[in-house]
Amino acid sequence: MDGMLVATHVGFLTLGLASIVRAVRAPGRATLDAAIFFGLVGCLSILTLLYGNNEISNPILNGVRQALRLALPLALLRVLDGFIPLRRGVSILYTVAWAACLAAALAGPPLARVALLLGSLYIFIGLPYVAFEFALFARRATGIVRRRMEWLGIGTLSLVAAAVARVCEEYVPVAAPVAHTAFFIAALGTGIGYFLGLTPPAAIRRLWHFEAVTDVLKMLAAAPLGEAVGTPDTRVPLEVARSFGAPRGALALWRPDVQAVLSGVQRVEDIPSPSTSIANRVYQTQRSVYAEDVTTYDPANAEMYARWNTRTILAAPVTVGERRFGTLALYGPSPGGMSPEDLPALEAVAREVATFLVRREVAALQIEASAQAEAALLKDDFLAAVSHDVRTPLTALMVRAQLLARRFNRSDDTESADAVEALVADGRRVQRLVETLLDVVKAEGGRFTSIFEPHDLRHIVNEVVSSLIEPQHAITVRGNAAAEVDAERIAEVVQNLLDNALKFSKSATPIDITIDGDDTNSRIVIEDRGVGLTTEDLTTIFNRFQRGSAAQHAGGAGVGLYVSHRIIEEHGGTLTAEQREGGGSRFLISLPVEVAQPKATPADTSIARDNDTSEARPMLIPATDGAAR
Amino acid sequence: MTSSRPGDPESTTAAAPARTTTRILVAEDEHELASLVRALLEDLGYEATLVEDGQAALDAIAQERPSLLITDLAMPRMSGEELIAQLQQTEHRDLPIIVLSARPDAATRIAPFPGVRLLMKPFDIDEFEALVMRSLPPAL
Structure with missing residues (x-):
């Protein structure tokens, strides 16, 4: 026996063992088919190595060899069936032909010529048929499967070549030496081709997966982000299926409304058992799945899979970090080249799809945020127009009222003078109401335009206190501290708190304002000896203004406290309320001495706010019970 | 109201000393408010000229050389800001200006013009x- 022969058969034997090992490690139709085929080849090689190419004297062993040889086309048909389901007739015909050939061969000399004829027909029709079908399938195949098809095609062509060479060696003596060499080359080509096509080694598989993943990444990078998240998206899974060479693909996303994972075209009513569906199980367990026969994996939904002509599914969770979107699935009527060994690559792709979906969500948020910013601008314009239109007649009214007041103040008609004074006071109340409404809307959008400059807080407080008209309380201001503040806004806060203190404490009770501070914070404490605060007040006092509730009174002190709270927040400080020891209430403003940085921009604020309240933002409707406490 | 009409003896005596040569231009498109402002100014003893828009104000300033301009911001044809900006380009750049506005953003609108005083309506x-x-320069 020459070295070439030994090398070839040792090679076949190795391929056989390798594919059996692979079939054990990654059980599946594809690996099993490969193991059967290469196992047959390996067994034949053992016999050849032991007994050479000559007739084996032992009739049983000889029969086994014949059976194995003749079974090769049958094994190839089985491989083909894994990719393209064959018609039942073809399988039966070939099984019968195999039996007939085997019987003829084993019958011995009387039927030898018949056996040879039958065997030749069987092999020379069977092998080209397999090669032809593979070629057809390869034309349609894409991605990884196409690569495998190419190698299977090479393997099958080599096998035909090997058979031709064998016949030439036997019957055309002139060409025998050339045919002999050609046979070994073709046999080796067959082994390599089939091995790469049926069970590509990890390194080569990784290379093909890399190509597939790169294709998907390219597609995802170029995919438009404009569509709303959750819309039926068929392009992504189609492209993934193409890259992996799977017949079809689906991207099923978790739908909280129906508590199920659904693809764009699916309705939950169409799934008999949503909880056991593969897409859902993958989503729930976060583990990828290769289900060669879905009817055994998920029998409850067998009827649905039959309706979709689906038998084999390869599925991976579409998850990135903590964010779970759903399941990416490749499926088809047969394994069709799909293999459990594709799972790691599919998982990687599914993660990338999840990243893509995150990007799309972010893009959608950005669009929403800019729409909100635009709406906020519109609202600003609208408010400016409304306040202008209210203020203009109010201005004329106030001028007239003040002129009247002057006139009556100089007359003896004190009754009319008082009435006109009251008219002026009412006008001022309307005016303040308009200002407060504007403030509230500004606070709502987080858009106080603050100019932070170093100020003496004592100075600001004193200004407010001295502007009070005939206060009925003894107001004491003690201490001083400086802070970077918007003086006008802080004055507004002090005014609000002081108004509150005056409103809720009996006249002549003292009100103390204490200002102090350290290196980092400055404080203004306003204490009264009024009715004080209830425990419930303490938790809700700054939240009186609740969006969406029906408005009772727009200008109550509750709005003032809300606005004050927002102003102090914008300064990066805190406004807190507590019971004063010995009765009354205590409001504490704490301000950072230095403003760290400008507070959030309007867009930032609206995003942050929408995260904690997902409902749509209604227009401003303040709701208070008319009193702050 | 009638008491503050020009010529009313009561109001003239109560108001500041009359400076009959002092002329003030009022640019305001709201008729009612404009005439009220004029009444207030005349009570103080000033002469007031009313115009309804910025363009008319520019013309009136060139002709009448007022001592003070009182202007609204939102006006047809030429807004208050435009009027002020235009004045900066003329010999009247030192004319004292008071802006009367009902716009919430009035302060930011006149921020580029440091000398201009603002009074919010109402x-x-x-x-x-x-x-x-x-705002008026000391009387000569």
């Missing part, structure tokens, strides 16, 4: 009078 007439007197 205003206190005492405050208005004080501002007018403060």
Whole structure:
């Protein structure tokens, strides 16, 4: 026996063992088919190595060899069936032909010529048929499967070549030496081709997966982000299926409304058992799945899979970090080249799809945020127009009222003078109401335009206190501290708190304002000896203004406290309320001495706010019970 | 109201000393408010000319050389800001200006013009009078 022969058969034997090992490690139709085929080849090689190419004297062993040889086309048909389901007739015909050939061969000399004829027909029709079908399938195949098809095609062509060479060696003596060499080359080509096509080694598989993943990444990078998240998206899974060479693909996303994972075209009513569906199980367990026969994996939904002509599914969770979107699935009527060994690559792709979906969500948020910013601008314009239109007649009214007041103040008609004074006071109340409404809307959008400059807080407080008209309380201001503040806004806060203190404490009770501070914070404490605060007040006092509730009174002190709270927040400080020891209430403003940085921009604020309240933002409707406490 | 009409003896005596040569231009498109402002100014003894838009104000300033301009911001044809900006380009750049506005963003709108005084509508007439007197150059 020459070295070439030994090398070839040792090679076949190795391929056989390798594919059996692979079939054990990654059980599946594809690996099993490969193991059967290469196992047959390996067994034949053992016999050849032991007994050479000559007739084996032992009739049983000889029969086994014949059976194995003749079974090769049958094994190839089985491989083909894994990719393209064959018609039942073809399988039966070939099984019968195999039996007939085997019987003829084993019958011995009387039927030898018949056996040879039958065997030749069987092999020379069977092998080209397999090669032809593979070629057809390869034309349609894409991605990884196409690569495998190419190698299977090479393997099958080599096998035909090997058979031709064998016949030439036997019957055309002139060409025998050339045919002999050609046979070994073709046999080796067959082994390599089939091995790469049926069970590509990890390194080569990784290379093909890399190509597939790169294709998907390219597609995802170029995919438009404009569509709303959750819309039926068929392009992504189609492209993934193409890259992996799977017949079809689906991207099923978790739908909280129906508590199920659904693809764009699916309705939950169409799934008999949503909880056991593969897409859902993958989503729930976060583990990828290769289900060669879905009817055994998920029998409850067998009827649905039959309706979709689906038998084999390869599925991976579409998850990135903590964010779970759903399941990416490749499926088809047969394994069709799909293999459990594709799972790691599919998982990687599914993660990338999840990243893509995150990007799309972010893009959608950005669009929403800019729409909100635009709406906020519109609202600003609208408010400016409304306040202008209210203020203009109010201005004329106030001028007239003040002129009247002057006139009556100089007359003896004190009754009319008082009435006109009251008219002026009412006008001022309307005016303040308009200002407060504007403030509230500004606070709502987080858009106080603050100019932070170093100020003496004592100075600001004193200004407010001295502007009070005939206060009925003894107001004491003690201490001083400086802070970077918007003086006008802080004055507004002090005014609000002081108004509150005056409103809720009996006249002549003292009100103390204490200002102090350290290196980092400055404080203004306003204490009264009024009715004080209830425990419930303490938790809700700054939240009186609740969006969406029906408005009772727009200008109550509750709005003032809300606005004050927002102003102090914008300064990066805190406004807190507590019971004063010995009765009354205590409001504490704490301000950072230095403003760290400008507070959030309007867009930032609206995003942050929408995260904690997902409902749509209604227009401003303040709701208070008319009193702050 | 009738008491503050020009020529009313009561109001003229009560108001500041008359400076009949002092002319004030009022640019305001709201007729009612414009005439009220004129009444207030005349009570103080000033002469007031009313115009309804910025363009008319520019023409009137060139012709009448007022001592003070009181202007609204939102006006047809030429807004208050435009009017002020245009004035900066002319020999009248030193004309004292008081802006009367109902716009919430009035302060930011006139921020580029540092000398301009702002009074938000609705205003206190005492405050208005004080501002007018403060804005006028000392009487010759």
